[in-house]
Amino acid sequence: MNKLKSLFVFTSDQRKGIFALLFFIIALQFAYFFVDFSIPTNEDPEEQKWLSLQPQVDSMKMDIANKRPKMYLYNPNFITDYKGYKLGMSVDEIDRLLAFRKENKYVNSSQEFQNVTKVSDSLLNVMSPYFKFPDWVNNKKEYKEFKKYPNQAFAKNEKIVLIDINQATKEDLIKIYGIGEAISVRILKQKEVLGGFVSMEQMKDVWGLSPEVIENLNSHFKVSVLPNFKKIDINNASLKELSQFYYFKYPLAKEIVTYRSMKGNISNIEDLTKIKGFPVDKAKTIELYLAFN
Incomplete structure (x- = not known):
């Protein structure tokens, strides 16, 4: 016991x-917590300027990543190759629509668009909210009801x-x-371009007219006399004159010019129908x- 006690007996x-050692340890602890021992660096002011802008750059990148392109209403009959690609349509789906339009036909509803192009239901659900068809398409049902005439006697006796x-x-x-103001102007402009209508069949060439x-136009109008x-x-018109004709x-x-130079004069409409690209259905x-002179 005395030996153990002697271990804790110190001289002056x-x-x-011991006190000096404790003081030194405590001083080191304070120095560790309160003194900055990092090595100072010479920072480039220009670099610091760019670093200060980094949060703004990051914010702009996030905005661009989250930003969706704004969609506008459009008529699906006039979708181009590029627009179809941007909308997510395949090449085959775009080609089906373009082939349909080359026949001078129009889709008048989302369902008709899908029937023609064969797009999937999921893609149609994304595209169809932005479809915009002419006014007469939306009023078609109302128009059919109008034609029924509630008074049958009036319908029979009406003379047009x-x-x-x-x-x-x-x-x-x-x-x-x-027919609204816009379509009526379109019909009159078409007449001006042609020099006059020669057949009521030409109404099919006016965009925006439903069957x-x-x-209804045929029941109110006709071509009485050729204009x-x-x-x-x-046989003598120049390439420029021919290309300005509505149907050419x-x-x-x-x-046509090549055909004339190789085979001579064109005698009749049958000769023209043999030329590549001629619209036979409108012959x-x-x-x-x-004039075939």
């Missing part, structure tokens, strides 16, 4: 040494006086249900605008 110098379509005014056309509205316009001399686009006009109408 030893006690001083046919007007020459080439003499019709904008006011005459607007009276037809399904029902065309049928007086200068016919196109098919530049490639077809070029084919009878086109013939009335041409």
